[in-house]
Amino acid sequence: MATSTSSETEKKGLGRLKGKRCLVTAAAQGIGRTTVETFIREGASLVVAVDINAEKLEELRAFSVVDIRVLDVRDGVAIHKLAEELDALDVLFNCAGYVQAGNILETSEERWDYSFDVNVKSMFHFIKAFLPKMIAAGGGSIINMSSVASTIRGIEARCVYGTTKAAVIGLTKGVARDFVQKGIR
Numbered sequence: 633m634a635t636s637t638s639s640e641t642e643k644k645g646l647g648r649l650k651g652k653r654c655l656v657t658a659a660a661q662g663i664g665r666t667t668v669e670t671f672i673r674e675g676a677s678l679v680v681a682v683d684i685n686a687e688k689l690e691e692l693r694a695f696s697v698v699d700i701r702v703l704d705v706r707d708g709v710a711i712h713k714l715a716e717e718l719d720a721l722d723v724l725f726n727c728a729g730y731v732q733a734g735n736i737l738e739t740s741e742e743r744w745d746y747s748f749d750v751n752v753k754s755m756f757h758f759i760k761a762f763l764p765k766m767i768a769a770g771g772g773s774i775i776n777m778s779s780v781a782s783t784i785r786g787i788e789a790r791c792v793y794g795t796t797k798a799a800v801i802g803l804t805k806g807v808a809r810d811f812v813q814k815g816i817r
C-alpha cells in the first residue's frame with residue numbers, strides 16, 4: 633500500500649487541529665500511523681509519535697511537526713519522563729493495543745498480565761503523566777482505543793483482549809466523570 637509523502641499529507645485537510653499539540657501511541661503503523669498523518673493534515677503544530685518499533689517510526693521523520701519517541705508503553709518511568717519534557721498537550725491518543733488470541737483456558741497468567749499492561753495500564757500511565765499539564769492549560773481531549781470485542785459483543789477466542797477493551801471503557805468514563813469540569817473531554 634502506498635504511503636503518502638510529507639508534502640501530500642501537509643497539503644490537504646480543513647485545519648481542524650490548527651496549532652494543536654498531539655501525542656499518538658502505536659504511531660508506527662495501522663490506525664496510529666494513519667492518525668498521525670491525519671493530525672498533520674488537519675494542521676497540528678506538534679505530533680509526538682510513540683511506538684516501540686524504531687525502524688518504522690523513522691518513516692515519520694519526513695514530517696517537520698513529528699517528534700519521534702521510541703518507547704515501550706509499558707514503561708511508566710519513561711512515560712512520566714516524556715511528560716516532564718513536553719509542554720501541555722491538546723490531544724492524547726492512547727492507541728496502542730495488543731491482540732492475544734485464545735479462550736480463557738488457553739490464556740496463561742503471563743499473557744493475561746501482558747495484555748493488561750499494554751492495553752490498559754499503559755493508558756493509566758499516559759493519562760496520569762499528561763493530565764496535570766492539560767488541566768493547567770485549560771483542557772484537552774483524551775482518546776482511548778477500545779474495540780467492539782466485549783464492549784458490544786463477545787468475540788470468539790479473544791477472551792483477555794475483550795476484557796482489556798472493556799476495561800478501557802471503564803477507565804475512560806471514570807476519567808471523564810472526574811475531570812469533565814476541568815475541560816477534559
Ligand SMILES: NC(=O)c1ccc[n+]([C@@H]2O[C@H](COP(=O)([O-])OP(=O)(O)OC[C@H]3O[C@@H](n4cnc5c(N)ncnc54)[C@H](O)[C@@H]3O)[C@@H](O)[C@H]2O)c1
Pocket residue numbers: 657658659660661662663664682683684685703704705706727728729730731750777778779780
Ligand atoms: N485493526 C482493527 O481492526 C482494530 C479494531 C478494533 C480496535 N483496534 C485497536 O486499535 C489499536 C491499533 O490497532 P492496529 O490494528 O492499528 O494495530 P497494529 O497491530 O497495526 O499496530 C500496533 C502498533 O503498536 C505498536 N506497539 C505494540 N506494542 C507496543 C508497546 N509495548 N509499546 C509501544 N508500541 C507498541 C507496534 O509496534 C505497532 O506499530 C489497538 O489498540 C487495537 O486493539 C483495532
